[in-house]
Amino acid sequence: MxxxxxxxxxxxxxxxxxxxxxxxxxxxRALGADKIIYTGEKDEKLLATLRDVSKRWGGRFSAAHAxxxxxxxxxxxxxxxxxxxxxxYGIPYERCLKKLRKKNLLLIVGSEKVPRAVYDNVxxxxxxxNQPHSEVAALAVLLAGxxxxxxxxxxxxRIIPQAKGKKVMExxx
Amino acid sequence: MxxxxxxxxxxxxxxxxxxxxxxxxxxxRALGADKIIYTGEKDEKLLATLRDVSKRWGGRFSAAHAxxxxxxxxxxxxxxxxxxxxxxYGIPYERCLKKLRKKNLLLIVGSEKVPRAVYDNVxxxxxxxNQPHSEVAALAVLLAGxxxxxxxxxxxxRIIPQAKGKKVMExxx
Numbered sequence: 327m328x329x330x331x332x333x334x335x336x337x338x339x340x341x342x343x344x345x346x347x348x349x350x351x352x353x354x355r356a357l358g359a360d361k362i363i364y365t366g367e368k369d370e371k372l373l374a375t376l377r378d379v380s381k382r383w384g385g386r387f388s389a390a391h392a393x394x395x396x397x398x399x400x401x402x403x404x405x406x407x408x409x410x411x412x413x414x415y416g417i418p419y420e421r422c423l424k425k426l427r428k429k430n431l432l433l434i435v436g437s438e439k440v441p442r443a444v445y446d447n448v449x450x451x452x453x454x455x456n457q458p459h460s461e462v463a464a465l466a467v468l469l470a471g472x473x474x475x476x477x478x479x480x481x482x483x484r485i486i487p488q489a490k491g492k493k494v495m496e497x498x499x
Numbered sequence: 500m501x502x503x504x505x506x507x508x509x510x511x512x513x514x515x516x517x518x519x520x521x522x523x524x525x526x527x528r529a530l531g532a533d534k535i536i537y538t539g540e541k542d543e544k545l546l547a548t549l550r551d552v553s554k555r556w557g558g559r560f561s562a563a564h565a566x567x568x569x570x571x572x573x574x575x576x577x578x579x580x581x582x583x584x585x586x587x588y589g590i591p592y593e594r595c596l597k598k599l600r601k602k603n604l605l606l607i608v609g610s611e612k613v614p615r616a617v618y619d620n621v622x623x624x625x626x627x628x629n630q631p632h633s634e635v636a637a638l639a640v641l642l643a644g645x646x647x648x649x650x651x652x653x654x655x656x657r658i659i660p661q662a663k664g665k666k667v668m669e670x671x672x
Binding site: 342343345346348349350352353355356357379383414415416417418442445446450451453455456457458459460462463464465466467470471476478484485488489490491492493494 | 633
């Protein structure tokens with residue numbers, strides 16, 4: 327059985343969140359998520375960056391924009407996804423990590439201020455430390471803990487890990 | 500024995516890296532590092548943000564600027580720190596995590612382009628996945644794996660973890 331992880335990044339602002347939203351997308355892809363959905367401002371450039379990385383580095387990670395987080399939540403719930411909101415106010419992620427593995431998941435990360443309705447309508451409000459830090463960091467730590475390996479089929483570029491320096495292999499097509 | 504983790508963030512640019520450098524600092528603090536040092540452009544606002552968070556949320560995490568990464572590296576090596584550069588080209592972090600626990604560590608994260616001399620002069624070049632993603636994410640995953648808990652003495656604010664909603668306790672002084 328294959329499980330799916332979708333990340334929902336709330337309230338993207340083209341200028342202010344340019345890099346943190348890109349980092350959310352790239353880290354999601356690298357750490358085993360299948361898709362990221364952004365609400366907030368539409369940002370074709372952001373989506374193009376993420377598509378371009380998948381084209382070169384492989385896999386089927388996809389990125390999309392949605393107008394309304396409530397619709398996204400409703401739709402994944404219909405498909406019996408478990409919904410998880412990452413927040414410093416939540417319960418320590420270590421406590422529910424095992425329950426979340428091998429499930430279809432929607433992981434929600436906010437930007438500035440997350441509406442109370444998000445807290446109320448998810449299955450888990452989960453904290454990666456109860457300290458203020460970074461949605462990119464929190465998302466990455468949770469994904470790493472879930473241990474779902476990304477499938478990187480069709481990569482044009484592949485790194486051969488090195489103790490010093492860089493080695494990249496190009497796949498001829 | 501108490502071990503120290505210092506993060507070195509290379510080549511900070513005030514405008515472009517404003518938020519990612521802040522996220523590096525906050526994630527470092529929340530996930531057990533003791534200090535972050537930035538090279539690149541001097542940024543008093545960034546340092547003040549980090550100091551302010553420690554003031555409110557506790558602990559002795561410190562943030563500083565340095566002109567030259569080479570000097571930082573030399574100085575920690577004199578003090579027998581193990582030096583680790585986070586790069587997608589390195590060896591999977593899972594392979595050396597155990598060796599890095601309970602050691603004094605300097606963890607280096609780059610921004611745009613990292614000089615070859617960094618790769619050559621550290622003890623470990625380490626990858627959190629061999630995929631392009633985010634220095635914030637990579638740093639967070641490595642720190643979480645090192646499992647050093649931050650000491651948060653003197654906090655004015657403390658979160659009481661909640662399944663739904665927010666609960667913050669204020670400590671009277």
